[in-house]
Amino acid sequence: MSASLNSMRLLQSTGLYLDRSKTISFQFNGQSFQGFQGDTIASALAANNCKLLSRSFKYHRPRGILSMSGQDSNTLVQIGDEPNVRADTRAIEEGMQVQAQNVIGSLEKDYGSLIGLIGRFLPVGFYYKAFYKPKGAWRYWEKLIRRMAGLGKIDPGSEIEYTDKQYRFTDVTVIGGGPAGLSAALEAADNGATVILIEENPILGGSLNYARFKTDRDQVYRIRNELVERVSSHSNIEVLTQAQCGGWFEDNWLSILTPGRLFKLRSKAVVIASGSFEQPAVFRNNDLPGVMLGSAAQRLIRLYGVKPGQSAVVMTANEDGYGVALDLLDAGVAVAALIDMREQISLSDLSQAVVAKKIEVLNGHTIYEALPVAGNRGIRGVKVAAISGEGKVVDETRTIDCDLACISVGYTPAAQLICHFGGRLIYDESISMLKLDGMPKHGDKCKAIAAGSLNTVFDLQQVLADGKNAGGSAVAIAGIGVKPALGQKLLSSAVEQNHPWPIFSHPQGKEFVDFDEDLQIHDIEQAVAEGYEDLNLVKRYSTVVMGPSQGRQSALNNLRIATKAAGNPLQGLSITTQRPPFHPEPIQLLAGRSFQPVRRTAIHHRHIELGAQMMPAGNWLRPAYYGLPEQSENAVEQEALAIRNGVGLIDVSTLGKLEIRGTDAAEFLNRMYTFSYLKQPVDRLRYALMLDETGVIIDDGIAARLSENHFYVSTTSGGSDSVYRSMLHWNAQWRLDVDITNVTSAYAGISIAGPGSRDVLQELNCDVDLSADAFTYSEVRRGQLNGIAACLLRVGFVGELGWEIHVPSSQARYLWDILLETGQKYGCRPVGVEAQRLLRLEKGHIIVGQDTDGLTVPEEAAMSWAIAKKKPFHIGKRSVEILANKKQTRRLVGFTLPKKSVLPQESNLTLKDDHIVGRITSVARSSTLNEIIGLAYVHPEQSDVGTSFDIKLSNGNRLSTKVVALPFYDPNGKRQEI
């Protein structure tokens, strides 16, 4: 094979897709080839007489072009780091490196094909039977089998390219740019609708580009050119070529895949004109290179200007096969015989034209077997026999020499988009075809109309009329303009398209039903014989229709074979459930860029300037600690000591902040939280613990009563949205007189804590009296701080004298700067989340979500003190009361270990008599206390102070510890109350 031979290329006039002025070189398995601009990999190889594209999945049999339309797995190849590319639709590019997949050795000499010799010892269900015993054996076999049966190779080192999605809206979407789709688009656009037309090929026309439709080829071209011209120039129609619809979803939401971009398209109405798939016949060696669908041969000739072979036999059961024969003759291919499976000679224009060319026509015959050349790399002829009954032939056969067998024995509607969404294809014996059983119903906003051969309409004039009707209906559904008058409902013109039984078993087998999975007639029959009669079970047991082509060429014949084997009638039976996507969707298109929002506090940039290591907290970024990662332990220790001995500043802006106003504000909080708020004095703070209806702790915070009818409530950093939503949800039912506002972003919060914090604040110009007598622990004041409106909450989360100062976010950076500057002489330093967590642990304060989980009730977390028992209602009240009478299974306790002990990890297990009873929820080394401190769930019987329990460390070792009283630090709370 020379690089520039192009020995099978036809004359200048053919090849609709080609631009012969541009020559493109590429490599296939290291060998150079040339094609023209517009060639696919497969067509360029075929032009160079290279038929072998891949090896089959199981037996490593040589495979070549089957559909020439990207609908089968015979053409899967690897391009660089991109696996499973369909060679019959991917255009060649200069310098492209194409590799065969699934070969052991080389494509030409694949040692894996030796498996074919022992094929009869590899029956269906073989994996299940052979490799699962003894127990554990599968783990060994799996590696080997995966290597033998793998498809393309994924390159983990390949570069990530981001692709963006695009959202589009239109009145009418037409899927398919063939005769029905073109006609529908024009009708809808002429009636005022804006139309998007989706076509997977590079140019419009569909079957008009290669099929004859029982008429003169030039007549079809004229119709095609007129339609394409009108569509292309219509101001209401936008055409997307090389675009595939991956799925039709609720309310006419369509996923449209194009190279490098996923469109999410919302359409008021959808016309689906996706056509139909030509079906193979099942006979011995029907899978070899050189055996292809009639439409594939026509595509090679008419779209790519490639001669599909030198000498052909055409097998048909309809008029289209005669069109194939005429196209072959036009392309200079000798037609050795036309095998018409039908008994009666047809008397159409096409058949008479074939007869006039002195082609031998054999009626009532079939190809019984294709004869391979050495190594199965092609065919040298076919064995033909007269049909004597369903799937039966007479003994006498005749061999006809040929290197090409074209098969035109029927169609299956390409109804995937409709079947994904609840539609069904059922078998109609009167036309030996699967057809749509109506359209699925999804409400008024979600309507699609099927048109063309998808609707089992095949006559060209009827297809055009059906498309026009669909376009009119779409306009009516979209509610645009005047309702066009609709024509008569068309009758199916599918009679004499499909042969009822193009399936001929052979004593030596290798009659393939499913090319993807290498399944033969006896595999399907065997699955049924083993009791898997239901078609969905046949599928799962044998893997039929589960390969890359998803049953496009196998569903119909599989239905026929399995149903007959089970002894059931075919009429009305449905094929197996189909699911999106219609086409393989590159994950790259689905993933795209991430638009996860990130929330930064108003002081964020100061933290960065101060060298903070930021950590995510929900959507927020918070400073973990200030300093280099390699000195993190020291930084956290120093920050904690600053608050214990001097002053520290913590950015607490991430806390949720809600304002509750109205005459029922106290009543509302009384219901939402467990404490009592009705008698909470103005200017006082109260802890706020929120339970859900099952009594589980879901959030906590502080409620500040600013005035009789005005509360300011904080929530956890992650909980602000859910708490706010929950409050609104409850009050939609209670209808209390309250106004609930989420002011989380409006205010920033800075916590100043430590023995020196009062001194720092008193140096500022503050109109609030901060003295110990005037502003006691657990109080709130509003005032001016250096001219800023501030709300000061005297809290003790970290267990020292301190305030949370809430100010408008716009003023936060100024406040931070002034506090840090003023605090300098008191040793003030910024403190991160890690030190804050250590400090609160020293005080035994829980963090909801860390020390509680999705099932923690107050008693388990030792939080019963926070529940007001006398009030009539709070959300968790009834459940807490019920749980009070039940035996508890765990309890949160404090424990300590010597400072030099191994540091256990959070989630290390706690044990009672070798049984797991809980886990550590928080643990840290405390410099202040000179020991390891932690919180853990233990069995209630272990919860008394002084009781020993065991911790199971990450390495499996046990560590014994004892329950201690909480808090670890300053048990009487003296330090926070000075």
Next chain:
Amino acid sequence: MKLMTCPLNGERNISEFVYGGEVVDMPNPAACSDQEWSAYLFIEENTKGIVKEWWMHAASSYWFIAERNTETNEIIRTFPSSELYMQRVDFRAAKE
């Protein structure tokens, strides 16, 4: 993607909404039995047909009620919750 009509904001993608569970009347927590309370919390009717559900438009935090057919996933109607919840609800303590 499915569309939903918010009574306040009009027709939007379903991804803009948050599901809030079926509309279920809370039994009187001070008077009902433990069984009634746990049934209220944990037993779902799983109705095949039309149900009333709480939904919230996330960006506006607006809660409303939708009637949806669980068999076809068709949203039949959406309306403000005040159509169902017309009066203030109060709770009384259980009698000792």
